Each structure stands twice: as C-alpha cells, then as structure tokens.
Amino acid sequence: MQSTTLILLLALLATAAFFFGRGRSLSLVGGPGHGPALHSLPGYYGYFVAIWCVLPALLLMSGWMLLESRVVTALVIAGLPESYQLMPEGQLNLLINNIQNLASGDVVSVAVDESMQAAATELNGYLTKSRQLLAAFALGLACLGGALAWRRIDRDFRARNRVEAVVRWLLIGASSIAVLTTIGIVLSVLFEAIRFFQKVPATEFLFGTTWSPQTAIRADQVGSSGSFGAIPLFAGTMLITSIAMVIAVPIGLMTAIYLAEYSTTRVRGIAKPLLEVLAGIPTVVYGFFAALTVAPWLRSTGDSVGIAVSSESALAAGLVMGIMIIPLVSSLSDDAINAVPSAMRDGALGLGSTRSETMTKVILPAALPGIVGGILLAVSRAIGETMIVVMAAGLAANLTANPFEAVTTVTVQIVTLLVGDQEFDSAKTLAAFALGLMLFVVTLCLNVLGISVVRKYREQYD
Amino acid sequence: MNIVVMTDNPTEKQDSTSPVVEVNSLEQSTQHRLQVALPEFTEQATDVGGETVGNVRAENPFMVAENVNVYYGDNHAIRDVSLEIGKKQVVALIGPSGCGKSTFLRCLNRMNDSIDTARVTGMITLDGEDINRKAQDPVALRARVGMVFQKPNPFPKSIYDNVAYGPRIHGLAVDRAELDSIVHTSLERAGLLKEVKDRLEDPGTSLSGGQQQRLCIARTIAVNPEVILMDEPCSALDPIATARIEDLMDELCEDYAIVIVTHSMQQAARVSRRVAYFHLGHLVEVDDTDRVFTNPRHKLTEDYITGRIG
Ligand SMILES: Nc1ncnc2c1ncn2[C@@H]1O[C@H](COP(=O)(O)OP(=O)(O)OP(=O)(O)O)[C@@H](O)[C@H]1O
Ligand SMILES: [Mg+2]
Numbered sequence: 001m002q003s004t005t006l007i008l009l010l011a012l013l014a015t016a017a018f019f020f021g022r023g024r025s026l027s028l029v030g031g032p033g034h035g036p037a038l039h040s041l042p043g044y045y046g047y048f049v050a051i052w053c054v055l056p057a058l059l060l061m062s063g064w065m066l067l068e069s070r071v072v073t074a075l076v077i078a079g080l081p082e083s084y085q086l087m088p089e090g091q092l093n094l095l096i097n098n099i100q101n102l103a104s105g106d107v108v109s110v111a112v113d114e115s116m117q118a119a120a121t122e123l124n125g126y127l128t129k130s131r132q133l134l135a136a137f138a139l140g141l142a143c144l145g146g147a148l149a150w151r152r153i154d155r156d157f158r159a160r161n162r163v164e165a166v167v168r169w170l171l172i173g174a175s176s177i178a179v180l181t182t183i184g185i186v187l188s189v190l191f192e193a194i195r196f197f198q199k200v201p202a203t204e205f206l207f208g209t210t211w212s213p214q215t216a217i218r219a220d221q222v223g224s225s226g227s228f229g230a231i232p233l234f235a236g237t238m239l240i241t242s243i244a245m246v247i248a249v250p251i252g253l254m255t256a257i258y259l260a261e262y263s264t265t266r267v268r269g270i271a272k273p274l275l276e277v278l279a280g281i282p283t284v285v286y287g288f289f290a291a292l293t294v295a296p297w298l299r300s301t302g303d304s305v306g307i308a309v310s311s312e313s314a315l316a317a318g319l320v321m322g323i324m325i326i327p328l329v330s331s332l333s334d335d336a337i338n339a340v341p342s343a344m345r346d347g348a349l350g351l352g353s354t355r356s357e358t359m360t361k362v363i364l365p366a367a368l369p370g371i372v373g374g375i376l377l378a379v380s381r382a383i384g385e386t387m388i389v390v391m392a393a394g395l396a397a398n399l400t401a402n403p404f405e406a407v408t409t410v411t412v413q414i415v416t417l418l419v420g421d422q423e424f425d426s427a428k429t430l431a432a433f434a435l436g437l438m439l440f441v442v443t444l445c446l447n448v449l450g451i452s453v454v455r456k457y458r459e460q461y462d
Numbered sequence: 463m464n465i466v467v468m469t470d471n472p473t474e475k476q477d478s479t480s481p482v483v484e485v486n487s488l489e490q491s492t493q494h495r496l497q498v499a500l501p502e503f504t505e506q507a508t509d510v511g512g513e514t515v516g517n518v519r520a521e522n523p524f525m526v527a528e529n530v531n532v533y534y535g536d537n538h539a540i541r542d543v544s545l546e547i548g549k550k551q552v553v554a555l556i557g558p559s560g561c562g563k564s565t566f567l568r569c570l571n572r573m574n575d576s577i578d579t580a581r582v583t584g585m586i587t588l589d590g591e592d593i594n595r596k597a598q599d600p601v602a603l604r605a606r607v608g609m610v611f612q613k614p615n616p617f618p619k620s621i622y623d624n625v626a627y628g629p630r631i632h633g634l635a636v637d638r639a640e641l642d643s644i645v646h647t648s649l650e651r652a653g654l655l656k657e658v659k660d661r662l663e664d665p666g667t668s669l670s671g672g673q674q675q676r677l678c679i680a681r682t683i684a685v686n687p688e689v690i691l692m693d694e695p696c697s698a699l700d701p702i703a704t705a706r707i708e709d710l711m712d713e714l715c716e717d718y719a720i721v722i723v724t725h726s727m728q729q730a731a732r733v734s735r736r737v738a739y740f741h742l743g744h745l746v747e748v749d750d751t752d753r754v755f756t757n758p759r760h761k762l763t764e765d766y767i768t769g770r771i772g
Pocket of ligand 1: 539558560
C-alpha cells in the first residue's frame, strides 16, 4: 500500500476517533448541555482519542521508513551469490545502487546479469511486503491506541490537560527544528573552516593582501600553490557596501520621513505597498539590471567625461544594491519614527514648531537609535548580498578604493570557489567555508548590535 | 453681568410672543441674542440641545469662539459652541468623558489641523483677529496660544534644552546669556528652578511626573504666550504636585488667559474664575465658578457636579 493512502486512512481513523471520543464523553453525562459534569469540554475528549489513534501510528511509520531501506538492503545482500558478498565495500555499494535502479526501472550503469536481475526482483518483493506489514501494523496500532484512549474516558479524566501537553510538545518540536538546523549549519561551517586553517595559517588568511585561490589539483602540478589573503575581498565588500549605504540611507530616511510625517493617508496607502514591492523584487533581477543597464551606462558616461570606468565596477554594483536596500531602510526608519509617541509631536507643534522643526529637532533625535539600528541591519544585508555583486562587480580581487574599478566581494568568491569541480578537501574549497564563517561572524555582530540598539530604544517609551 | 436663563424649548427663542424676553445684556451681548428671563422663571433647564445657559461673555474678552462646530468625519463632536475667554482669567472646561472638551481646546490653537478627518466651522478670534483666516500661520498662532498636555511630554533632551526649545525656534534670544535668563525665569515661574538648577543638563525624562509637568509648563511659558491651554494637566499627578501646579496657575493668570480642562470639580472650583460645562458636544452652561457650583441652572450641570453623571 502506498504511504499516502496509509496517511489518508489514518486521517479518516482519526476523524472517526474524534467523534467516538466526543460521543463517549457526552454519553457519560447524558448528552450535550451537561458540560460542567465533565472535567473538560467534550471536544477535548475527541482530540484526546484522535491523538492516541494517530500519534503512535505515525511514529511507527516514520521509524519504519527510516529502517526499511537498511533492512531490505541487508536482506538483498544476504541473498546474493558468495562471490558478490566478498567484494570490497565500494564495489558492493555500487552494485546495490545498480540493483536498486534496476528495481525501480532507472538507468543502470553496468551490464545486467542474472543474479542482479534476481536480486532486483527480490528487492521489489521485500519492499512490497514491508509496505503491507507497515500498513497492517500502523492501522492496527491506530485502532488499538484509539480504543485504549477511548476506554480511559470518564467524567474526571483530564482530557484538556493531556491535549494541551501534546500541543505544547508539538510546538516545541517545530521550533527546535529551526534552532537545531541553524546550530548545525554554524557548526559545519565552523569545522570546515577549522580544517581550512589547518592548511592555511589564519594570519595569512586574515592579513594577506593577495587573493588567488588556484591550487594544484594533482600533486605533480607546479606553480599554483594558491594564496588566500582575504583583505581584498573584505575591502571590496566594504567598498560596495559603503556605496550602497551612501545611496540607501539618505533616500530611505527621507522617504520614511515623508511617509510618516508629511504624506496624506492616501499617498501613504499607495506608496508603502509600492515600496514593499520594491523589497520583494528577486535580487537576481536587480543583478541583471546592474550588469546590463547600469554598468554600461556608467561606462559610457564615464567615457564621455574622460573617466575610465571598467565594465564591471564597484559603483554599478553599489548603486543597484543601494536601491535594493532603500525599502529596508525606509521601512525600519518609518517604524522608528512612528514609535515616537505622538505626545512628542503634539508637544513640539503646541509650542509653535513648524513641521520640519518638529521633525529635525524632536522626532529624529528621539527616533535616532531606532534608525541607527535599522541601518545596521541594512548594512548586514548589504554585506551578505550575493546576486547583484556576482553579476555586476566582477571577479578580480583588486585591492582598491576606486569605485570605478572592478572589485570582488566575499560572497562572490564563495560562489566561484564552490562552482565547478574540485576536491572537497582542497584548500580552495575549504576557503569558501572560512570566508563564510567570517561573513557570518560579521553579519551576526552587526545584527546583534542593530537589534539591541533597536530594542533598547523601544524600552524608552513602553 | 447679565443673567441668562434657558428656555425649555429651544425653538421658542425665535418666537417674539414667548414669555421669555430677549434683552441686551448689560455688557457686550449686543452682537448676540441671549435669552434672559425674569428671575421668577429660574426653574432649571433640562434639555440637551438647547441654547447655552448662563453667560458666555467675559468681562474683558481676549479669545472669542462663535458658533464653533467640529466634525471628525461624520462625528459631530462640537455642536455650535460659543464661548469667550477673558484676559487674566482662568476658565475651566468640565464635563463627562468624550463630551468634546479636548476637541474644543484643540480648536483654540488649531491643533486639530493635524488630524486629517477633523473639520472646524465657525469663528474663533484672538484679540479680534480670526485665527482660521487664510493669512494666519498656525505656527505663529501656537506661539501665542501655548498648550500643556494631559501626559507630561518632555522632549528627550536636557532640561535646559527642553525649556530653550521654544525660544530657539522662535528666535526670542539674541545670545546665550539671554537664552539662559529666559530658561531661568521660566523654570522659576513654573516653580521648578530650585529642584533642577544643579542638573540642567540631565535629560528631562529623568524628572518625576510632577516635575516633568512643571517642566512642560516652563517650556510653554518660555515662549511667552498670551493664552495657555491645559488639557487635564494634573491627571497624572499626586495631590502635592497638583497643588503646586494649581498655585502656579494662580500666579500665571495674572499675565495670561488660561483655559483648563479638568475632571476634578474641586480643582475647577479652586483655580477657575469661570466654568463651562460640556455635554455631548454641547456647551450646556457657563458662568462664574461659584455661581455654577452653588446654583447650577441646568439639570445636567447639577447632575454632573453632584456626581450623578460623568
Ligand atoms: N482624533 C480624533 N478622531 C476622531 N474622533 C475623535 C478624535 N478625537 C476625539 N474624537 C471624538 O470626539 C469626541 C470628543 O472627544 P474629546 O477627546 O474632545 O473628549 P473629551 O471631552 O476630551 O473626553 P475626555 O474627558 O475623556 O478627555 C469623542 O466622541 C471622540 O470619539
Ligand atoms: Mg480629553
């Protein structure tokens, strides 16, 4: 039986269990309207029975599916001729792989012999049997669990508390998935970075000024030992980020001020969603906008005034990234400005301030910490931005402060390091993890700083 | 002073055969038809929508509101209110919550301008000039008609800068020394100087609630307004701080006209010369404070001040 069918059946059973449970609790007290005689509302008894019906069965199912392939493979191997069983592990794995492909009708990479064919048939047989067993067990367990739960119902049974406990664990489980995944990613990046630092000294990475990650792929190759000085990458990142912030901060801030203080409700009602659309444009679209529109335009403008602008320039990437970040800056600043109590505004207006005096002398100083926090968040967004710089900033690791030259960024290099074929434990590949770790640490610090500034400021008025 | 008594039926005021006689008041009511009845008719008025009972005129009028209506969208929040505010006098606005006291107060310095839905009709004059005329700059108006709010709202700046804010934006001081002296006299008059003179650079928000409210008053008088509007200035304060602010009002009214909204009958009785009772957007009764509290002429006023409504 297919697992989707099984799940559907379980859902049906659960629904039935709900009504049985509810019905039993009602019949105990002689019908609806006798609520107080029961410890919990009748619905809770229903949920209780349904949970006991479904939960054990689902657990059984997931455990079974985890183990299934392992058990079935072991059985298949046991059924293979002696000669195969004595093969080294790598070859055996390959063989099993081929048998599995054969069984599921996929392309097979070697000539198929009789024993393989037999093994494939056997494999399919085991699988079918396994599914049948699973279905039988799961449905049986569901009925059993439901029945046991159903029998436990009586007037004083605390069904609500049981259900709440299950709900609570469910929620805990869901949120720990996110947290654990984050921790896992951080740890794996950390360990890979440590492996990198075993090959390349951390001082060279942190303070070296040359970035040329070409390493010898084969031991007998000469000449390319690679050099991993990350300074040009961070300098490039900073250059582009600064350009982006120079664009985004004033424009975003002024937008926020206009929307929060000057615009009519109608303008605001139109402009805010529009800005949100701007925030929702995929970065790859900004990327080709930067590469195909802005960069050539900058180049030709530069030519006409006699400035040499390379066709992939930090300026083009920074400009477009700035535009991308405007909505972020403006919406965070808008929040900060709106969080200033209107009593402040009234107080200033009541003393005869003009709107702009109110804005610059009272509201902005009061909102400043929130705005700064928002800007820090925007900076960390800019630093981590990848698509635009990949398309518009170039790959040349120049150490320069000239915005008309091509530079490269940390994120771009991570992408180029990992695109293409290379060994997984070469210094070149591992360098990506080290860069990733650095990036993560920097943006994490900025975020923590930004969030704590924003929060501190919130407390002032609450 | 004229004595004004309501008729039971507001339509009667147009009726010349009515027993109610229309006379000119002893002072300025020539521009206004006011209902004056003979003393033997002084039974209490009980209707809500009728003409204001009592005397809306002040001896020495400085701010005059004539037939003011305020609408918030479709909500008719102030209904045809006329009231005069005299020089050097405290007028208290009382009435149940939501009756429009704050709304009326905010008309007087055009703070309702900043509410999109609010619409004000009628005529309000300050020293004879229409404050809603085209040429009137609301910013200049608010420098003449200052406002103190219910919740103390010092700016997140130092105590000094809070008080110096107004003089700075209006360019009232030519140099630092003059600014210093304005700040000092304002704090002095607000009765706060003694407590803060050693900590003028501390943030205004570090003061206690009562001190903050006096700081806000100091901030308002630093601009040297001619009228001060106060919307429940003591509602967040303890009795001692309240008493200080009431004393302060006694002093201030020697120079300013003061309009205060309050929910405390005692406070109205203590600080005000005249009391105006609002009910559902109507100005029901206005008169000298002692007269209203001893002998209210409208049923609603009596109910309110004796604690039966509100
Ligand atoms: N900004 C506003 N927008 C729309 N309606 C408003 C606004 N402010 C006040 N109102 C309405 O106007 C009416 C009068 O309100 P107002 O604040 O003047 O009452 P109040 O007498 O000051 O009450 P309180 O004693 O509670 O302060 C109320 O019905 C209120 O709902
Ligand atoms: Mg009010």
